[in-house]
Amino acid sequence: MQALGRQILVEFYDCDREVLNNEALIREILIEGARRSRATVITDTFHSFSPHGVSGVVVIAESHVAIHTWPEHGYAAVDIFTCGETIDPWVIQKYLEERFRARNVSSMELKRGLFPERVPHKPVLEEASV
Amino acid sequence: MQALGRQILVEFYDCDREVLNNEALIREILIEGARRSRATVITDTFHSFSPHGVSGVVVIAESHVAIHTWPEHGYAAVDIFTCGETIDPWVIQKYLEERFRARNVSSMELKRGLFPERVPHKPVLEEASV
Numbered sequence: 001m002q003a004l005g006r007q008i009l010v011e012f013y014d015c016d017r018e019v020l021n022n023e024a025l026i027r028e029i030l031i032e033g034a035r036r037s038r039a040t041v042i043t044d045t046f047h048s049f050s051p052h053g054v055s056g057v058v059v060i061a062e063s064h065v066a067i068h069t070w071p072e073h074g075y076a077a078v079d080i081f082t083c084g085e086t087i088d089p090w091v092i093q094k095y096l097e098e099r100f101r102a103r104n105v106s107s108m109e110l111k112r113g114l115f116p117e118r119v120p121h122k123p124v125l126e127e128a129s130v
Numbered sequence: 131m132q133a134l135g136r137q138i139l140v141e142f143y144d145c146d147r148e149v150l151n152n153e154a155l156i157r158e159i160l161i162e163g164a165r166r167s168r169a170t171v172i173t174d175t176f177h178s179f180s181p182h183g184v185s186g187v188v189v190i191a192e193s194h195v196a197i198h199t200w201p202e203h204g205y206a207a208v209d210i211f212t213c214g215e216t217i218d219p220w221v222i223q224k225y226l227e228e229r230f231r232a233r234n235v236s237s238m239e240l241k242r243g244l245f246p247e248r249v250p251h252k253p254v255l256e257e258a259s260v
Contacts (some may be wrong), residue, residue, distance in 0.1 A: 004200050005207055009137075011243065030177055045173050055194065057187045059175055063198055068211065070134050070243060076155065077135055077242045079209065081198065112207045113200060114207060 004113030005063060005083045010093055012076040013104035020100065021071035023048045023056070029099045030058045030065050037091040039065075039082075062087050076100060081112070114115075134243030135193060140223055142206040143234035150230065151201035159229045160188045160195050160222075167221040169195075169212075174258070192217050199246045202249045206230060211242070 019025055027046045028072050029061060034041050039060040046056035063081040065067045070076070078096060080089040149155055157176045164171050169190040176186035182202060188195045193211040200206070208226060210219040227235050 004203065004205065005198060005210075007139075007207075009240070009242075033138060042177055043175050044177055045187070047172055047189060049191075055189060057175070057189060057194060057196070059185060059187060061179075063185060064196055066187070066194055066196060066209075066211070068135060068193055069211065073134065073243070073245065075134065075243050075245075077137075077211070079137075081196070081207070081209070081212070083198065095235075110139070112139075113203070113205050115203065116203075 001111075001114045001116060003111035004115070005053055005081060005111070006089065007082075007106045007112055008080040008089045008093055009110065010078040010080070010096070010108075011106040012097065012100050012102040013074065013106070014079060015074045015076055015100040016100045017071045017074050018072065020069040020076055021052045021054065023054045026054050026067060026069065027056060027058075029096060030056065030067060033092040033095040033099075034058050034060050036095055037089065037093075048102045053078045054083045065092060076102075131241075131244045131246060133241035134245070135211060135241070136219065137212075137225055137240045137242055138210040139217045139238045139240065140208040140210070140226070141236040142208060142227065142232040143204060143205050143236070144228050145204045145206055145230040145232045147201045147204050150165050150199040150206055151182045151184065153184045156197060156199065157186060157188075159226060160186065160197060162231075163222040163225040164195055166225055167217045167219065169217045169222075190217075203248065206232075219223060228234050
């Protein structure tokens with residue numbers, strides 16, 4: 001079975017609460033993590049909630065990195081969705097773990113879009129199929 | 131155990147390939163799906179790939195809906211991440227299934243941010259904790 005995408009779901013517990021409530025810093029961390037994995041950043045959008053908490057997404061050419069933080073619980077949910085084999089999503093996970101000072105981390109890797117046959121990473125247009 | 135977030139991972143197979151390659155239409159479908167679930171749309175970002183494929187995220191006050199499509203395989207990966215109990219993420223899943231004309235759908239629901247004690251959906255700021 002071949003997968004079109006791979007996704008890492010990360011639960012960051014016991015993080016630095018000030019970091020998790022700092023929208024500008026979280027944005028910088030996610031973009032820097034994406035760059036370190038050699039992802040191509042296309043755009044990003046971040047939002048702070050009242051009284052606290054930050055949500056954001058960095059859209060990369062290879063898919064996306066999304067985050068939702070609950071600073072009051074020292075918790076952040078992060079999804080790293082990638083396609084192709086040019087970038088290593090675990091580079092992002094490790095970088096975030098370090099910058100969030102997470103003392104308790106649980107990660108799961110999933111394969112998305114499973115097909116029985118070999119599929120190309122950068123698929124070629126099939127005539128009359130699209 | 132109480133969860134801060136819930137996430138539905140959806141694999142849409144055997145979809146309408148023209149729909150999956152239409153960025154404007156996909157954006158409209160995701161935003162309409164979010165609205166039908168009573169989510170509050172904050173912002174969105176969509177991107178078309180060459181030669182085909184669309185990625186996009188709709189950021190909602192209750193978290194996000196993300197999509198990556200491979201029209202040439204009739205496949206779309208969708209993540210619906212929500213927090214709180216005011217919206218039903220399955221409304222979005224059902225609406226997308228209908229609009230994508232997906233003939234083969236596999237969905238999984240995950241709980242994110244598990245804590246042993248009862249946590250409020252809209253947490254109250256704890257003094258000196260943030």
